[in-house]
Amino acid sequence: MPFGCVTLGDKKDYNQPSEVTDRYDLGQVIKTEEFCEIFRAKEKTTGKLYTCKKFLKRDGRKVRKAAKNEIIILKMVKHPNILQLVDVYVTRKEYFIFLELATGREVFDWILDQGYYSERDTSNVIRQVLEAVAYLHSLKIVHRNLKLENLVYYNRLKNSKIVISDFHLAKLENGLIKEPCGTPEYLAPEVVGRQRYGRPVDCWAIGVIMYILLSGNPPFYEEVEEDDYENHDKNLFRKILAGNYEFDPPYWDDISQAAKELVTRLMEVDQDQRITAEEAISHEWISGNAASDKNIKDGVCAQIEKNFARAKWKVHGPHPVLRLRCSTGAEEISGVPLSGRAKKPACQQAKLLPLRPQPHCCGCPGSCQEGIHQVKGPRGRQGISMPRGGLNWAFPDLAATGFLSCLTFTLYFLAL
Structure with a gap:
């Protein structure tokens, strides 16, 4: 039925x-x-x-x-x-x-398999994402977790369409949203800053996706020691709040000015000034002929393999869902108090270690070819799922988190 x-x-x-x-x-x-x-x-x-x-x-x-x-x-x-x-x-x-069932490949895999890859290919991907997001926004739906991992080709045909998946964080926008969540590298400044937000967060995420597809680099990336998640996220969020990204040479030397202009408008720090999905569809780089047809595959693929194929970025970057109220306060990240709020209590400043970061493909040659991905946690690490706050966290030192966190932790396990 x-x-x-x-x-x-x-x-x-x-x-x-x-x-x-x-x-x-x-x-x-x-x-x-x-x-x-x-x-x-x-x-x-x-x-x-x-x-x-x-x-x-x-x-x-x-x-x-x-x-x-x-x-x-x-x-x-x-x-x-x-x-x-x-x-x-x-x-x-x-x-x-x-x-x-989407049997096609993820966007990265598709790029790596192409003999020729240009801005026009990226424009085609971004156009489809924008059209889907504009449709969602017309229904007052905010996806809240747009990222490359949630974009996949529908099938393996040459002209396959792109489809968006994973809607468990999507939310109806009945007024501005306050609850912070998402994947760290794709978070908009208003989410990191714990401000009220809405549909513009999806446009920021599309800007991040576009930046990566054109250069092979993430716009915000923090190189830190292994397992130093706290400093990684803190420094990453500081850059996001400041909109601290650049079109670095030589990676952006062959990219058109129109592409850079659209990225800049999508990644506008002020959400009220950020371009909408509907407006972006009408941009010359999407609907016109401004996208270059120059082959940029070699440079992009080299950076993709450097930045995304290695397990280190996989471990640090995609915590599946980030709850900022459980990490270092945005006041400490930016150095500027937000809305006059007092500094958060110790229980919200405790060091947190993710037990189960976002799974990644194991590289299995059989099932992955058919769109099925076997999953391994980084270095085989296993963990429990703690639904509270939408994250899988371990508290290595409960004594440092204060009585409230200890009580919460105890009540959670009693409920299992």
């Missing part, structure tokens, strides 16, 4: 687990994300393949909220550049979300 018997209100009308297994064959787990496990599913009657995301209710309120949120948002949207919802089942213990 399409969309199962999902009821997200007061009435509890649960599906039976057999309803899922009677209709679908679920394979092994192919990827583990912050809130869910991802399977490849096969519909028994048609043989069609889908992606299945399974959320376990016992993993906590944050997981349940993420599942409900993703269901609500995906049922609202229908766009060619957004991975479409196919089916939903809600049992007493789980949420099952079935989506279209």
